Amino acid sequence: MNHDMPSSPARAKNVLSTRSVFGAPCWVSLTSRDLKATEEFYSAVLDWQWRPARLGDRFRIALADGAPVAGIAAVASMWQMAVAWTPYFAVVGADQAAARVQERGGTAAVGPISLPPGRAALLADRDGATFGIWEGELFTDWDTWRRVQPAFLKLHTRDAFDAAIFYGEVLDWATGKPGACEVDYEGGEVVLRSNHDVVARIESGALGAAPDPTIRPHWQVHFFVEDTDACARSAQLQGGTVLSQAEGEAVLRDADGAQFTVTARRGR
Template sequence: MNHDMTSSAGSTGVVSTHAVYGAPCWVSLTSRDLETTEGFYSAVLGWEWRPMRLGDQFRVALADGRPVAGIAAVAGMWQMAVAWTPYFAVRSADEAAARVQERGGTAAVGPISLPPGRAALLADRDGATFGVWEGELFSDWPTWRRAQLAFVRLHTRDAFDAAIFYGEVFDWASGRPGGCEVHYEGEEVVLRSDGDVVARITSGALGSAPDPRIRPHWQVHFTVVDVAACARAAEEHGGSVLSLDPEEAVLRDNEGARFTVTSRREH
């Protein structure tokens, strides 16, 4: 689930999803074994780790001393897939889950209480999985967002249709303070929060027919200095390289979760 939100409780300057909503606010990995997961991502991405109040199976990953992602070794215990998932800030997790179901999506887990907030794991009507979080964000969330240590892209069959679905769920382009704006740039739908690009939706050329071969999914990207070095480290530590070019690599970790590393210079 959205694992580090408890760490900002009681701190000053906390940003709430009631003030900022509709944008990706965190990325999280469900794994089977915490020790091997930590070892893999430490080797590949150079992450360090911080414990969490939620229990011994939860950790926060730090990149350059800044929180970048959450890890929960609960895939076996909760019968969940080993996978990376983006979480979006919402004013009400219950309302977001209801909107998803009303529009043909599904609610896989929750909403459930994870003090100081509520979370749910959902899927859009094409099957792409994502989460929502209602409550406190990082006290330094604007810095996390602008640092672009992690960003997300939806690969789907019809970017325009997906933008409508998520726009209705998250109030995109509503014009309300704290909300997100949607733009069409090139062949992608681009989501901006306070001017910063926070997510992209792609299906190829927007004027073309939907591609039936695409299995819709949210892909989590981590920005790195050396893409090739990350790919080599992934193979050396039990993972695999699914695709590789000088600026980007799609990798599979040692438990099967897919993620992308992208050159920091390019994003």
């Protein structure tokens, strides 16, 4: 979850709130067992820098080009949580969004809880894919965060159409309201756009095919990089694993077991 949202009036200058970009991805967070090892891994693979977070010594903020890009929380062992990357979506009201999730067959794992200056919750959709929601202030420099944030998010699920309905109802996609995300169907995928930029995709296999019971639904986080081959080599040197590799993209697992994808900037 977002470990370092702005709180003072000085930092709040030019801040956008989740009301401005509701339904769109606004943060990614990683649970970890070993904070120092996680820092070393992502410093080597993604060239990230680090700074402390106000929530305590178990939390760090990852910086790319000097801008906050992700939160790391060394709580997996303490809270008996899986080691995984989790996307957070902007919502106008965390309590209302969490209630919608439960009404539609999803579950609330954590929260909503207050994390001034906002509220957050960790949820799962009705197929078990984990995601978070955030209500409150966003970063002061939204355009910079969009530039260095994940290239996009991809939901691998059993039924893309059904998943799009679930998330659309929870996150107010395609409502026509000012700032709402747009949803299209392209090549068998559901494509989510915020301000015309692709920010997420939902896929479930061939168009018209029956839901695949072997798929473990999950959100995959894609990070923009300059050289995917170099990232893959660095991941292996740091004790990680290359799960698959193609031109302009590599699916990696860090040394702690969290899976993510690196995507060439031109490959969006």
